[in-house]
Amino acid sequence: MTVEKVTSVDVAKRAGVSQSAVSRVFTPGASVSPKMAEKVLRAADELGYRPNVLARSLITGRSRIIGLVVAYLENQFYPDALEKLSNALQARGYHILVFMVSNDEAGIDQVMGELLDYQVDGIITASVGMSNDLAARCAAAGVPVVLFNRGQDDDRLNQVTSDNFEGGRKIASFLAAGGHQKIAHIAGWSGASTGRDREAGFRAGLEQAGLELIACIDGMYKREIAADAARKLFAGTDRPDAVFVGNDHMAFAVMDVLRFELGLSVPGDVSVVGYDDVSLASWPAYDLTTLRQPSNRMVEATVTTLLDWIEEGGTHVQKIKIDGPLMIRGSVRIPEGWPDARL
Amino acid sequence: MTVEKVTSVDVAKRAGVSQSAVSRVFTPGASVSPKMAEKVLRAADELGYRPNVLARSLITGRSRIIGLVVAYLENQFYPDALEKLSNALQARGYHILVFMVSNDEAGIDQVMGELLDYQVDGIITASVGMSNDLAARCAAAGVPVVLFNRGQDDDRLNQVTSDNFEGGRKIASFLAAGGHQKIAHIAGWSGASTGRDREAGFRAGLEQAGLELIACIDGMYKREIAADAARKLFAGTDRPDAVFVGNDHMAFAVMDVLRFELGLSVPGDVSVVGYDDVSLASWPAYDLTTLRQPSNRMVEATVTTLLDWIEEGGTHVQKIKIDGPLMIRGSVRIPEGWPDARL
DNA sequence: AGTGAATATGCATACGTATGCACCTTATAT
DNA sequence: ATATAAGGTGCATACGTATGCATATTCACT
Numbered sequence: 210m211t212v213e214k215v216t217s218v219d220v221a222k223r224a225g226v227s228q229s230a231v232s233r234v235f236t237p238g239a240s241v242s243p244k245m246a247e248k249v250l251r252a253a254d255e256l257g258y259r260p261n262v263l264a265r266s267l268i269t270g271r272s273r274i275i276g277l278v279v280a281y282l283e284n285q286f287y288p289d290a291l292e293k294l295s296n297a298l299q300a301r302g303y304h305i306l307v308f309m310v311s312n313d314e315a316g317i318d319q320v321m322g323e324l325l326d327y328q329v330d331g332i333i334t335a336s337v338g339m340s341n342d343l344a345a346r347c348a349a350a351g352v353p354v355v356l357f358n359r360g361q362d363d364d365r366l367n368q369v370t371s372d373n374f375e376g377g378r379k380i381a382s383f384l385a386a387g388g389h390q391k392i393a394h395i396a397g398w399s400g401a402s403t404g405r406d407r408e409a410g411f412r413a414g415l416e417q418a419g420l421e422l423i424a425c426i427d428g429m430y431k432r433e434i435a436a437d438a439a440r441k442l443f444a445g446t447d448r449p450d451a452v453f454v455g456n457d458h459m460a461f462a463v464m465d466v467l468r469f470e471l472g473l474s475v476p477g478d479v480s481v482v483g484y485d486d487v488s489l490a491s492w493p494a495y496d497l498t499t500l501r502q503p504s505n506r507m508v509e510a511t512v513t514t515l516l517d518w519i520e521e522g523g524t525h526v527q528k529i530k531i532d533g534p535l536m537i538r539g540s541v542r543i544p545e546g547w548p549d550a551r552l
Numbered sequence: 553m554t555v556e557k558v559t560s561v562d563v564a565k566r567a568g569v570s571q572s573a574v575s576r577v578f579t580p581g582a583s584v585s586p587k588m589a590e591k592v593l594r595a596a597d598e599l600g601y602r603p604n605v606l607a608r609s610l611i612t613g614r615s616r617i618i619g620l621v622v623a624y625l626e627n628q629f630y631p632d633a634l635e636k637l638s639n640a641l642q643a644r645g646y647h648i649l650v651f652m653v654s655n656d657e658a659g660i661d662q663v664m665g666e667l668l669d670y671q672v673d674g675i676i677t678a679s680v681g682m683s684n685d686l687a688a689r690c691a692a693a694g695v696p697v698v699l700f701n702r703g704q705d706d707d708r709l710n711q712v713t714s715d716n717f718e719g720g721r722k723i724a725s726f727l728a729a730g731g732h733q734k735i736a737h738i739a740g741w742s743g744a745s746t747g748r749d750r751e752a753g754f755r756a757g758l759e760q761a762g763l764e765l766i767a768c769i770d771g772m773y774k775r776e777i778a779a780d781a782a783r784k785l786f787a788g789t790d791r792p793d794a795v796f797v798g799n800d801h802m803a804f805a806v807m808d809v810l811r812f813e814l815g816l817s818v819p820g821d822v823s824v825v826g827y828d829d830v831s832l833a834s835w836p837a838y839d840l841t842t843l844r845q846p847s848n849r850m851v852e853a854t855v856t857t858l859l860d861w862i863e864e865g866g867t868h869v870q871k872i873k874i875d876g877p878l879m880i881r882g883s884v885r886i887p888e889g890w891p892d893a894r895l
Numbered sequence: 896a897g898t899g900a901a902t903a904t905g906c907a908t909a910c911g912t913a914t915g916c917a918c919c920t921t922a923t924a925t
Numbered sequence: 926a927t928a929t930a931a932g933g934t935g936c937a938t939a940c941g942t943a944t945g946c947a948t949a950t951t952c953a954c955t
Contacts, residue, residue: 216911227935232913239913242933257689262669263606263615264911267940272606274649274670281635283831288631292624295652299663304670306617307648309638320642326605327617327647346600461835469836488626492804493812494837559941570905575943582943585903585951607941610910 215256224252235260266328275515276329277305278320278337280312284430284458285487286502287335290357293508294333301516303330314340325350331515333357336401339366353518355511355527358502360402364526367518369510371502372530373406374413379535380453380482380500381414386544389451389480393424395438395463397455397484404430404455407484411453423449428459435459439466443473450479451541457483457490457499464495464540480541486533496539503533558599567595578603609671618858619672620648621663621680623655627773627801628830629845630678633700636851637676644859646673657683668693674858676700679744682709696861698854698870701845703745707869710861712853714845715873716749717756722878723796723825723843724757729887732794732823736767738781738806740798740827747773747798750827754796766792771802778802782809786816793822794884800826800833800842807838807883823884829876839882846876 217231224231226249233239234249241249252258266272275298282288295305306327310320321343324332332347332354338361339347339354347354348365356368384392394411397404408425415421424442428435435454439462442449454460460483467473467481475481483490486501510529517523537543560574567574569592576582577592584592595601609615618641625631638648649670653663664686667675675690675697681704682690682697690697691708699711727735737754740747751768758764767785771778778797782805785792797803803826810816810824818824826833829844853872860866880886 214911217913218911228912229914229935229937230933232911233934236913240931240933245933257692259665259669261610261671261911263609263671264940265913266606267604267610267911267942268913270940277650282631283635285628285631288625288628288634291631291650292626292652295650299652304666305650307620307634307638307650309635309642322602323647326602328604328606349600461837465836489832493808494804557941561941571942572905572907572944573903575941576904579943583903588903604941607910608943610912610941611943613910 215258217258217260219256220249220253220258223256224248270328271330271519272328273303274306274327274329275303276308276324276327276332277335278308278310278317278324278332279335280310280337283432284456284485285489286358286456286458286485286504289487290335290504290508293504294357294511297508297512301512303516305333310337312337318343321346325352330519331355333511333515334359336403338401339363353515353523355515357507357511358403360406360528367514367527367529369507369514369527369529369531370403370406371500371507372532373403374410375530375532376484376500376535377407377410377412377453378414378417379410380484381411381420382418383535383537383544383547384451384453384480384482384541385415385418385420386547387451387480387542388544389542390420391423391447391449392420392451392453393426393442393449394422395426395428395435395442395452395454395459397427397459398429399427401430407455423447428455430456430459432459432462436462436466439463440470443467443471443479448479451482452479453482453484455484457485457487457497459483460497460499461489461495464497475540476542482541486536490536491538498536498538498541500535501533503531506531558601560601560603562599563592563596563601566599567591613671614673614862615671616646617649617670617672618646619651619667619670619675620678621651621653621660621667621675622678623653623680626775627799627828628832629701629799629801629828629847632830633678633847633851636847637700637854640851640855644855646859653680655680661686664689668695673862674698676854676858677702679746681744682706696858696866698858700850700854701746703749703871710857710870710872712850712857712870712872712874713746713749714843714850715875716746717753718875719827719843719878720750720753720755720796721757721760722753723827724754724763725761726878726880726887726890727794727796727823727825727884728758728761728763729890730794730823730885731887732885733763734766734790734792735763735794735796736769736785736792737765738769738771738778738785738795738797738802740770740802741772742770744773750798766790771798773799773802775802775805779805779809782806783813786810786814786822791822794825795822796825796827798827800828800830800840802826803840803842804832804838807840818883819885825884829879833879834881841879841881841884843878844876846874849874 221228221231308320335357396408426438483499486499490497514527564571564574651663678700739751769781826842829842833840857870
């Protein structure tokens with residue numbers, strides 16, 4: 210396999226011009242005459258020349274690479290987000306370098322180091338937090354960070370989330386309006402802001418309706434743990450008549466346990482509500498009522514924020530919350546005369 | 553935001569040594585004395601120095617970046633593969649640059665060009681084919697390619713697939729053994745080898761059992777098209793008693809239509825078999841019988857093949873087929889006395 | 896102590912591109 | 926026609942690192 214690299218020098222030679230001229234032809238906005246452009250482009254085409262992005266980045270200091278840190282792709286919300294992020298960035302001339310990471314501090318630190326080695330122009334973390342030390346290193350390296358679907362109290366870190374507190378609250382008032390009395394919660398991981406905020410909003414909404422949680426278990430955003438939580442919640446005789454599960458991924462597991470292990474009817478015996486509105490939630494097998502995280506708008510906000518920092522040298526750290534509607538489907542008892550309008 | 557790059561020169565200065573020495577300390581296998589290593593590492597640590605991968609790649613000609621081209625992540629098989637590929641490559645010091653692509657020739661060509669601009673060391677396409685022209689360009693650039701889950705007659709392209717023909721055949725004999733008489737097929741996209749091979753194997757298996765397909769519709773690997781196909785298949789009075797669907801992603805849609813639109817029982821009225829064995833297939837809501845594509849082994853083979861080419865200058869193009877078992881679950885009528893052993 | 900081999904180190908250069916500067920060409924206005 | 930600005934072009938250098946070559950140091954052995 211003979212590798213014949215063709216460089217701007219080769220093109221210059223063939224076109225009978227200087228290397229700078231070639232470079233300028235391939236640099237948008239540089240000053241070149243039409244005649245020159247034509248000559249160079251023809252020579253480039255004949256040789257099959259394409260600029261070396263890496264060499265370019267050495268000078269410009271911009272790699273057009275965005276690092277994406279993500280913990281797991283099993284929850285459908287993330288591949289969906291990844292696909293949308295990648296498309297949006299690709300349309301703007303950037304590309305995503307993927308870093309899978311186990312969600313513990315040591316793993317993240319190690320991976321984030323590798324990330325910076327690649328001179329990424331920016332970093333998006335999907336549902337992953339950062340240590341202070343790390344945030345400092347990114348800041349020092351001048352690499353902007355956006356936390357996608359994760360909040361963190363650090364005024365160097367941009368973040369884009371749905372309005373988790375308000376979402377939890379909406380679900381609470383919806384369940385309360387449906388006349389549910391014994392309401393339980395299988396929470397998202399308490400180590401993440403999303404889980405905590407949803408729970409807090411949910412509790413606030415219940416209180417507002419004069420209700421109280423009868424049980425709350427941390428599901429860790431994991432299918433198996435959520436399933437166990439469901440088994441535990443429904444082990445006694447005093448069963449909940451409604452469960453809010455911290456995300457759809459866990460909610461599916463919970464519904465499976467309720468229906469196929471315990472023989473309960475959803476929503477006949479118990480209402481189930483999720484969070485995210487991944488596409489599977491709308492499939493008839495689950496038909497899950499859930500609070501939609503508007504991934505399109507979240508992605509849009511993420512990309513806009515990040516590129517603003519990269520290209521305009523942004524200075525104002527954004528903490529963006531995006532409101533989403535409750536998607537009412539067949540997994541819940543629907544309140545009498547509940548307005549069709551989305552919450 | 554002040555960006556202070558710290559380079560090997562800075563480290564050299566502080567440690568009182570030459571830049572070459574610093575480079576060697578960070579190059580595994582280079583000759584350095586323990587004393588030197590210690591001095592340099594301390595200085596590097598104090599300054600927070602890390603080698604610039606991009607600058608390094610300019611000299612070595614290796615970027616340690618693998619381009620991954622993928623069409624869509626909705627089918628759970630792909631995020632799963634992506635996660636595993638990324639982990640496996642990461643463990644070997646490589647990272648994945650993601651390129652989303654619409655599955656048409658023009659889009660692929662455009663994207664593949666950008667890919668080569670990044671000087672990737674290798675390319676993996678997930679369920680995406682390549683034009684001859686493109687294969688030639690990759691070969692000319694010395695960039696090895698592995699097609700993951702896609703076959704193509706081109707002796708420059710490595711490929712790793714499951715044994716799709718044999719898989720289709722296994723499913724046919726299983727359904728035949730179950731006493732099904734009116735067997736239909738909702739095929740994978742006929743534009744892809746996987747779909748064609750599964751269908752061919754399926755037909756061969758039926759013939760072997762003295763049966764014949766009563767209907768076959770191209771589902772294009774798309775949920776909505778598969779759902780329509782199911783509606784069409786079951787519109788008349790002479791309904792199939794078994795359907796083999798070209799992948800799980802479509803099979804879920806088919807089951808949804810059968811159960812929730814047509815009120816049929818699966819497997820009471822009709823058996824359904826899928827292909828892939830994504831994790832959702834084993835969830836009780838579907839409990840889908842399906843032929844497992846062993847993604848772990850496929851990923852392993854893909855990574856091994858690719859890195860062999862990259863690091864050892866491989867020369868023998870691999871066309872690897874990996875056999876997978878039929879996972880027998882509740883979506884089919886199970887043949888009397890069918891051995892528990894996997895097919 | 897002296898010899899040769901083996902190991903460490905520094906110097907200089909190369910990788911492929913972008914860009915400041917100086918120069919030259921062409922267009923524009925006077 | 927001349928003066929001036931505006932636009933093109935080439936030269937030289939820089940980006941941050943790896944590496945061949947020559948030299949300096951260490952070591953084992955006689």
